[in-house]
Amino acid sequence: MSKNADKVKITVGFEDHLKEISVKINDNDVLPYQPTDSFDEVGQDRDRLDAIAKVTGAARYTFDRKLDGMVYGRILRSPHPHAKVLSIDSTVAKKMPGVKAIIEFHEVFRTRAVRYVGEGVAAVAAETEAQAEAAIRALKVDYEVLPFAVTKEDAMAEGAPAVASPNSSNVIAPRAWGRSEKEQQAHLEDQKAETDEAFAEVKHVVSGNFSTQVQVHNALETHGVVCHWQGENLKIYASTQGTFSCRGQATSSRGPIKARNARVLSEYVGGGFGAKFGLRREGVAAAILAKKAKRPVHLMLNRREEQTDAGNRPDSYQELKLGLDSKGRIQVMRAHSWGTAGPGRSGAGARNSIIYNIPKIDKVEYNVRTNCGEARAMRAPGFPQGAFALESLLDMAADEVGIDPVELRKRNDSHPIRLAEYDMGAKMIGWRKNRNRNPGGGKGAIKRGLGCASNEWFAAGGRGAACLIRVNKNGHVEVRSGGQDIGTGLRTIMAQVAAEELGLGISDIETFIGDTNDPRCPGSGGSTTTPSLMPAVRIAAHRMAQELLTLVAEKLKWDIEKLTFKKGAVVRKDDKKLKKTVTFKQVCALIEGEVLEINEKRLANYGGFSSTNSGVQFADVEVDTQTGVVRVKRMVAVQDSGVILNTKTAESQVRGAIIQGVSYALFENRVMDRQKGHMLNADLENYKIAGALECPEIEVKLLNVFNGKNNTSSMGIGEPPIIATAGAIANAVANAIGVRVMSIPITPKKVLEALKNKGKRK
């Protein structure tokens, strides 16, 4: 048999951009969903299976767990931004009422360094939370207080104190990729010289310096765990984005917990935007406290801890320069950026070189260490900050070249899907009609403007997930995976994909997630849970259907090749009538023994149509030029994510990302005090998050793309939509008032100052 003989033709693409490609389908796999397939469950608008449980409070989150004999853990945190813990005196705390265990972090984590206000120092477990709180306040810590810097500017200043250690610079130059420091320096200089040449040759040059703020994740449920030892084994209820990474950490022979085995349970998670991987220090502390106290320990962070010691999106200062030819095609870009991810040495890049075609680029990202809470991945890490700056500069370039901003983007974009999305979005927002032709002009204080920006993501998923399907003789179907649902509706789409294969409805299926005793599933990062897990669900369900059909085919002497399940019964694929109606339940009754089980793994990706998914957003804003208040009236999002498995939950991700994006563009901002190094707004009052009145009217168009990357053709959608929002809003504000605010959040103060400066320039 020749190699090509294994290949089959499949159709990939979207709407009227369809084409045929040849693919070698893995043994054991099914063909990716095809445009000609008809679906009863997949791609439908379905309420979450757990919606009622969530809104009525029946859903039990980690925070809600109450175990017999459970005690409460609290963590003592450093009031100093930079210090060394010399000693901890627990004489008083030990004797306080209810206190069951005390641990000192330098013993567990092997460091005495405290690098930001709020970093943990010790922890106590006590009968009540109030007793634990009282006990940590009674711990006497002797600190050697060290000089600190909490802003990039302070950390980069001449003579600035060393933030992390005396041997390490506060400013970390880009990674050298194997080059020596000297070679790296030469490389950067060459890169600059080369782009300088290119800038000298282009028709148009635009430049601008942009800033973005630190954004804090602030998931509704804070970080935390309930730890319960059963002998040498540890049971952990965790609010996590990675059940299996928590288990790995708890059982690692190199970690401080060293459980013989661990079971991590995460039935419901109150949100996760990238900061909830692994047990983190609070999880480790809870496990060790539980061992010492010989009692289950409940340890959840409070809101202040959540904001100071549970990650954030780094800030950025970006110097951008763009060179374009006379037709508005980008020839060269320079993007030098500085950002702080706290005391660590990496993570503060501003991603902006992915979406548009940029032939020559001089991109350098510096990480600046500060004595602030550590950054962690946050919803499209690096991208919203990069997009805000580049999308702003693209609009400035469009002005300079004298062409429409959407047209300029199209001239510099070759993504097959996004090129279509620009036109769809422009039409939805009324780009031609509604854009302000006289920015800042006209009568009245309120000015309206429109803006556009785009996004791209890499959410095809990959291997590492598995699914177990179990069918009882009585017809009960359970679908299991140990992964977690951070809000995307995992339970529901698992049921949809399985139901489609078994000819059932989602209410006929019971889905179980969030238990590491079930088949493995990767952590929920990179918007990959759906595309990583669903292909496994589909193979498992498909194979289950085949086994069940075999039972009926053998019994009734039917040709199995012609059979399938539809609407709860066995039917013929060619729609011809069967002699006899056999329901799904009747088939299940043929199962020998009590139960049929199938456990299937996710296979590798195919080439498919596109490895990236994309989107375009448009903002329609009103700016009060006297008060500086920006109101986002309407957002239009055109977004693709492979084959959309549930239109409702997919749309919900886009809406959520837009709301978080509006919040990022206009309100959220971590405020640090340079005098004593504390975060001043570590609450939900002064750390301002968009509320109901800040939410614009949001119109989402989901583009169904048969991408052929896996058997469900699905991709992830959690992260990409947040990338474009702030950029689109910033451009809309500029279109409204005729002057650009170069930093987010775009507050009344900044709008008023920008307008004042514009007046001065005239």
Place this chain on the structure above:
Amino acid sequence: MKSFKMAMPKTLEGAVKVLGFDFEKRQLMAGGTDLLGCVKEHIAEPEVVVNLKGIPHLTDVVKTETGVEIGALVKLDDLANNKEIQQRWPALAQAIAQTATPQIRNVGTVGGNLCQRPRCWYYRDENYHCSKKGGSTCYALEGENEYHAIFETGLCQIVHPSNMAGPLIAYDALAEIQSPQGTRQVRLEKFFISPDMNIERENILKPNEILSKILIPNSSANKNSCYYETREKQSFDWALCGTSVSLKLNGKMIQEARVVLNAIAPRPIRRLDLEAALTGKKVSKRLFKKVADMAVQGATPLSKNSYKIELLKVVIERCLSEATEA
């Protein structure tokens, strides 16, 4: 949170007896929304919380011959929805409607709103022993002060957080205070104090005194009155600048005026100079602009809040316009 005892006096006289002479040790509770926050943040660590909920009639809104009496424990939401208030003293209803969140308005009270502690983030952080807490430094002076005062700055840069105080002062409201010696009434504008009088407090109450009710005189009822504020966020945020005005008009002629500014100083400030500038004049955009310009003369903004000067001018102009358009 440190545990405390709860006292539930049945009368105001009983309540002042429990209070004693130390602000810190014994603290009053009405709705409790602010006290709870202070206790959780260790700003307040009372030994005894004197809960006023057991005292009858503090939740009453009573019409009298001379005006309306509002008990200190009347819930914000109840007052904002009171038809009488909405029709006769509209600026008050407007101010309350913009206060906090629906949840807080359902629990928070009139007395609690007027007596709440400042929101300054240095004051609210136990790690900053600022001058309001008996320390020697105001950290806002050199620190993050974009939301702080632009008038009466120097000692302490807080802005008084109550926005309903503004319209109440504009409506000539009186505060009734229960003390061990009995009750007395003071003009609400005199109830609030600036830091130079007592940097640790925001009003004249002594440790054993209670704000028991607010009296609004009938004579101040005025449809040509307005509360206007601007803020960053529309749902749940504090005012950047606020203004309350009440104008007695005869046609286009202003016969009498009240102008109170809030969120710009450690206390709500009634501006007699602006009132004088309006009185006897004809309503016009030019007049309002002139008054707004006048209002910000003498402002002493801090390093990061001079934008509030322009903002305040806009707020004053808009407030005056809306009051005359009513």
